[in-house]
Amino acid sequence: xxxxxxxxxxxxxxxxxxxxxxxxxxxxxxxxxxxxxxxxxxxxxxxxxxxxxxxxxxxxxxxxxxxxxxxxxxxxxxxxxxxxxxxxxxxxxxxxxxxxxxxxxxxxxxxxxxxxxxxxxxxxxxxxxxxxxxxxxxxxxxxxxxxxxxxxxxxxxxxxxxxxxxxxxxxxxxxxxxxxxxxxxxxxxxxxxxxxxxxxxxxxxxxxxxxxxxxxxxxxxxxxxxxxxxxxxxxxxxxxxxxxxxxxxxxxxxxxxxxxxxxxxxxxxxxxxxxxxxxxxxxxxxxxxxxxxxxxxxxxxxxxxxxxxxxxxxxxxxxxxxxxxxxxxxxxxxxxxxxxxxxxxxxxxxxxxxxxxx
Numbered sequence: 001x002x003x004x005x006x007x008x009x010x011x012x013x014x015x016x017x018x019x020x021x022x023x024x025x026x027x028x029x030x031x032x033x034x035x036x037x038x039x040x041x042x043x044x045x046x047x048x049x050x051x052x053x054x055x056x057x058x059x060x061x062x063x064x065x066x067x068x069x070x071x072x073x074x075x076x077x078x079x080x081x082x083x084x085x086x087x088x089x090x091x092x093x094x095x096x097x098x099x100x101x102x103x104x105x106x107x108x109x110x111x112x113x114x115x116x117x118x119x120x121x122x123x124x125x126x127x128x129x130x131x132x133x134x135x136x137x138x139x140x141x142x143x144x145x146x147x148x149x150x151x152x153x154x155x156x157x158x159x160x161x162x163x164x165x166x167x168x169x170x171x172x173x174x175x176x177x178x179x180x181x182x183x184x185x186x187x188x189x190x191x192x193x194x195x196x197x198x199x200x201x202x203x204x205x206x207x208x209x210x211x212x213x214x215x216x217x218x219x220x221x222x223x224x225x226x227x228x229x230x231x232x233x234x235x236x237x238x239x240x241x242x243x244x245x246x247x248x249x250x251x252x253x254x255x256x257x258x259x260x261x262x263x264x265x266x267x268x269x270x271x272x273x274x275x276x277x278x279x280x281x282x283x284x285x286x287x288x289x290x291x292x293x294x295x296x297x298x299x300x301x302x303x304x305x306x307x308x309x310x311x312x313x314x315x316x317x318x319x320x321x322x323x324x325x326x327x328x329x330x331x332x333x334x335x336x337x338x339x340x341x342x343x344x345x346x347x348x349x350x351x352x353x354x355x356x357x358x
Contacts, residue, residue, distance in 0.1 A: 003044060003045035004023075004048065005021045013033075019038055047125045049115075050131040051129075055107075058102065061079075076090065080284060087105075091200065095194055104197055131149065131163055132163045134147075134154070143177075144158070149163075286311075286336070286352065286353070287312055324346070
């Protein structure tokens with residue numbers, strides 16, 4: 001088995017980072033204060049970095065995507081109504097998990113800060129995950145698996161994963177546990193997930209490009225997570241104290257650059273953000289319908305897609321005229337209007353809109 005090294009970052013440098021190394025059936029564990037270097041390990045070890053799950057939203061979605069890139073686009077659009085921040089301002093990563101896609105969302109600054117802190121410890125990770133995914137989940141427990149780490153609780157169930165204050169996690173559970181074991185007692189380095197935040201512009205070999213909206217800081221990141229957390233809890237039938245979450249969200253919203261604490265017309269700003277969310281929802285519906293049409297056409301393979309300005313552009317692999325005609329039929333049945341870049345019988349570039357056909 002390939003040697004594995006796991007570095008778990010604290011949410012702030014006031015706490016030490018913890019590391020575990022499994023090599024030659026020997027398990028090592030240690031702590032690192034800010035600026036301290038990780039002891040060198042084998043040259044071929046797989047290095048995993050875990051950052052605080054407080055700053056990463058993890059959701060499982062049933063979306064018609066055929067690749068991580070498609071799942072990132074579709075998943076972020078699907079969650080647009082749950083997010084105050086525009087999906088395009090967030091970093092997304094996706095991993096197939098059974099019949100669903102696991103989607104992870106965070107602000108780019110969160111990931112960049114985590115990588116910078118890892119480099120300060122002499123670590124260049126090949127894989128980055130939220131610490132809530134470190135727990136190996138089983139189907140035996142209805143409430144999933146709990147762990148405590150540096151004052152926070154990590155919670156992982158079949159399709160839930162989060163890190164938060166104990167009082168918040170307790171509201172998700174059907175009963176309060178008698179005791180919660182520390183993370184170190186439940187780690188299994190041989191069962192770490194395949195999930196990886198190093199996708200898209202953070203993938204190995206890619207040069208990070210600053211995104212618009214970088215002013216989203218930790219406070220707004222918390223708001224991004226708080227709203228879907230409340231919605232997910234209600235959807236699961238859990239008894240949340242929604243008013244408290246609402247108050248926290250509103251307080252954080254005043255720090256959002258789109259609203260501002262001194263905004264003379266915050267209601268108008270909220271309506272403007274709502275209009276933007278509606279537009280993103282329309283784009284998500286367009287994307288979903290387009291992918292469903294492709295999925296229902298087995299003789300057509302999708303090469304790549306682009307979504308924006310109210311239209312979906314599909315780039316297809318070469319296909320027969322019959323297969324393309326079948327795809328056109330499927331897309332029309334989805335209520336979509338189709339424009340080909342050339343001869344409809346041979347063109348593999350389709351421009352699709354949601355305009356109703358006459």
